Amino acid sequence: MSLSVSIRHRLGDFELDTAFESQGRLTALFGPSGSGKTSVVNAIGGLIRPRGARIVADGRVLVDTDERLFLPAHRRRIGYVFQDARLLPHLTVSQNLRYGRFFTPKAERYADMATIVELLGIGHLMERKPGQLSGGEKQRVAIGRALVASPRLILMDEPLASLDQARRAEILPYLERLRDETRVPIVYVSHSVAEVARLATDIIVMAEGKVRAAGPAERVLHHLDVPSLEGQRADIVSVLRLAIAGHDQPAGLTRLRTEDGGEWIVPHFSGAAGDGVRLIVRARDVMIATKRPEGLSALNIVPCRIAGIEALDQGEMLATLDAEGQRLAARVTRHSADRLSLRPGMEVFAVVKAVSVEHG
Amino acid sequence: MDWLALSPDEWVAVRLSIWVATWATVISLPFGILIALALARGNFPGKSLLNGLVHLPLILPPVVTGYLLLLTFGRRAPLGQFFEQYLGIVFSFRWTGAALAGGIMAFPLMVRAIRLSIEGVDARLEQAAGTLGASPVWVFLTVTLPLILPGIIAGMILSFAKAIGEFGATITFVSNIPGQTQTLPSAIYTFTQVPDGGPGAMRLTLVAIAVAMAALLASEFFARRVARRMAS
Numbered sequence: 001m002s003l004s005v006s007i008r009h010r011l012g013d014f015e016l017d018t019a020f021e022s023q024g025r026l027t028a029l030f031g032p033s034g035s036g037k038t039s040v041v042n043a044i045g046g047l048i049r050p051r052g053a054r055i056v057a058d059g060r061v062l063v064d065t066d067e068r069l070f071l072p073a074h075r076r077r078i079g080y081v082f083q084d085a086r087l088l089p090h091l092t093v094s095q096n097l098r099y100g101r102f103f104t105p106k107a108e109r110y111a112d113m114a115t116i117v118e119l120l121g122i123g124h125l126m127e128r129k130p131g132q133l134s135g136g137e138k139q140r141v142a143i144g145r146a147l148v149a150s151p152r153l154i155l156m157d158e159p160l161a162s163l164d165q166a167r168r169a170e171i172l173p174y175l176e177r178l179r180d181e182t183r184v185p186i187v188y189v190s191h192s193v194a195e196v197a198r199l200a201t202d203i204i205v206m207a208e209g210k211v212r213a214a215g216p217a218e219r220v221l222h223h224l225d226v227p228s229l230e231g232q233r234a235d236i237v238s239v240l241r242l243a244i245a246g247h248d249q250p251a252g253l254t255r256l257r258t259e260d261g262g263e264w265i266v267p268h269f270s271g272a273a274g275d276g277v278r279l280i281v282r283a284r285d286v287m288i289a290t291k292r293p294e295g296l297s298a299l300n301i302v303p304c305r306i307a308g309i310e311a312l313d314q315g316e317m318l319a320t321l322d323a324e325g326q327r328l329a330a331r332v333t334r335h336s337a338d339r340l341s342l343r344p345g346m347e348v349f350a351v352v353k354a355v356s357v358e359h360g
Numbered sequence: 361m362d363w364l365a366l367s368p369d370e371w372v373a374v375r376l377s378i379w380v381a382t383w384a385t386v387i388s389l390p391f392g393i394l395i396a397l398a399l400a401r402g403n404f405p406g407k408s409l410l411n412g413l414v415h416l417p418l419i420l421p422p423v424v425t426g427y428l429l430l431l432t433f434g435r436r437a438p439l440g441q442f443f444e445q446y447l448g449i450v451f452s453f454r455w456t457g458a459a460l461a462g463g464i465m466a467f468p469l470m471v472r473a474i475r476l477s478i479e480g481v482d483a484r485l486e487q488a489a490g491t492l493g494a495s496p497v498w499v500f501l502t503v504t505l506p507l508i509l510p511g512i513i514a515g516m517i518l519s520f521a522k523a524i525g526e527f528g529a530t531i532t533f534v535s536n537i538p539g540q541t542q543t544l545p546s547a548i549y550t551f552t553q554v555p556d557g558g559p560g561a562m563r564l565t566l567v568a569i570a571v572a573m574a575a576l577l578a579s580e581f582f583a584r585r586v587a588r589r590m591a592s
Contacts, residue, residue: 045491046490046491047487047490047491072490072495073487073490073491074490074491074492074493074494074495074496074498074499075493076491077493078491079491079492080488080491082484082488084484086484086485086487086488088485088488088489088503089485089507090506090507099489099492099494099502100492100493102493103492103493103494103495103498104493145492146491146492149492149493
């Protein structure tokens with residue numbers, strides 16, 4: 001699946017001028033609110049008619065203003081999960097789920113409703129009306145409804161934004177399974193670094209209606225401190241790709257290993273040895289030591305080489321570390337960087353507490 | 361309580377009224393929905409004019425509406441001739457004319473009820489249905505229509521009640537012929553014009569009150585259901 005988007009559009013004072021391509025399974029449109037993310041997905045979904053645009057999904061031209069071509073939303077077969085689920089209030093959950101399939105040509109119905117219901121854990125809700133569902137349940141049904149229609153692409157516009165922390169945690173694993181177990185590519189709008197780091201395979205960073213960065217998630221996440229995203233700096237993260245090496249049940253730990261043989265230790269979570277895991281490490285949780293520290297409670301002491309070091313602002317530096325083949329970002333004060341004379345090429349140790357990392 | 365029993369002639373008037381009001385409501389319904397849609401959603405030149413035209417029968421003296429109907433739908437009038445020639449429908453001095461007069465007088469009430477319920481529909485739900493593959497016609501049939509159904513029913517009830525009681529335009533347009541165009545209010549009027557008409561007028565008045573009250577209560581009930589559906 002490839003998605004190619006180029007949009008010029010004006011909304012009042014706001015000017016959208018965006019172009020990007022993505023092949024990802026889950027492409028995150030990331031940026032502060034008001035950066036034009038929603039307008040982009042609305043243009044892909046056919047909910048707005050941009051002044052100038054060419055949008056091609058999987059070789060199918062959806063919009064080409066030069067050719068005066070505009071496919072209406074109902075003929076695009078693109079699922080849309082809205083921030084506010086928008087379930088049809090007069091239909092039951094079961095009827096909502098089946099709604100889109102009715103309009104899908106028989107030959108193109110690939111989705112299996114039973115599998116989707118199982119995947120989203122909504123089997124017990126089938127006979128209820130949307131008014132009787134919690135926010136998290138509504139959003140799961142909305143995701144299911146989009147999937148059952150056998151879309152060629154799914155758009156999700158901040159699907160977790162209207163939910164509290166607990167409900168988000170409830171839905172995130174389903175989104176991960178969706179990304180990994182279905183073959184529908186997803187375009188996911190979010191302004192949360194944590195969500196994007198956990199879910200995205202590819203990231204488009206937007207600000208003020210323009211694309212600021214685009215590419216595979218691991219690469220883009222290291223460069224999120226572009227000046228336009230200052231508010232997001234506290235959240236610079238690294239995503240490591242690891243595999244489960246084994247579990248230490250009595251100690252309540254899980255061991256992970258990198259491709260290069262490095263080892264990470266995190267609090268226990270279930271999974272079979274060999275399963276791939278994405279580890280999310282916040283840059284502010286990474287300490288740098290010039291000698292291997294001893295007598296420390298932190299479980300992860302990883303030998304690294306400093307690949308680059310740059311100023312974040314007056315008092316802070318961001319060091320990019322090459323940790324056994326993985327990129328790891330560390331935030332340190334300028335004072336510490338000077339005291340330890342950190343510079344590119346230097347061999348150091350990254351220290352990360354096991355309890356500070358997240359996996360996804 | 362014997363005096364409460366309706367005489368055969370009174371029954372004829374009541375039945376004719378119900379018959380006329382039913383036709384008036386059923387025939388005007390599709391037009392009512394279309395015009396309510398245009399007024400609620402449309403954006404076209406002359407929208408205020410259309411709105412004014414629809415509401416005119418509510419404001420004009422009914423006798424004026426009746427006279428205008430006579431001028432346009434009478435046997436010699438252009439529209440009247442058209443209907444007679446091509447559809448075989450004659451309006452003047454027939455029950456069909458009473459239905460037409462009742463329908464037109466009740467039209468503003470019907471359009472108003474339906475328009476309000478359309479304006480209460482969350483357009484974002486219709487948008488969501490579109491992303492699921494439903495064309496605009498399907499969206500209307502499967503989302504808009506079910507959501508405004510209580511409003512449509514309320515509009516029909518109001519229209520029925522108004523048409524059953526319509527007097528001024530009806531008597532001007534189709535006169536007051538027993539068994540043909542003498543509806544409930546015309547019959548009451550006739551009773552008030554003759555000596556000893558009192559008990560008959562009272563009986564029919566009670567019928568009129570009962571019908572109006574039932575219609576209002578039913579309309580209230582359905583309006584509440586609209587509100588409940590929209591809230592969920």
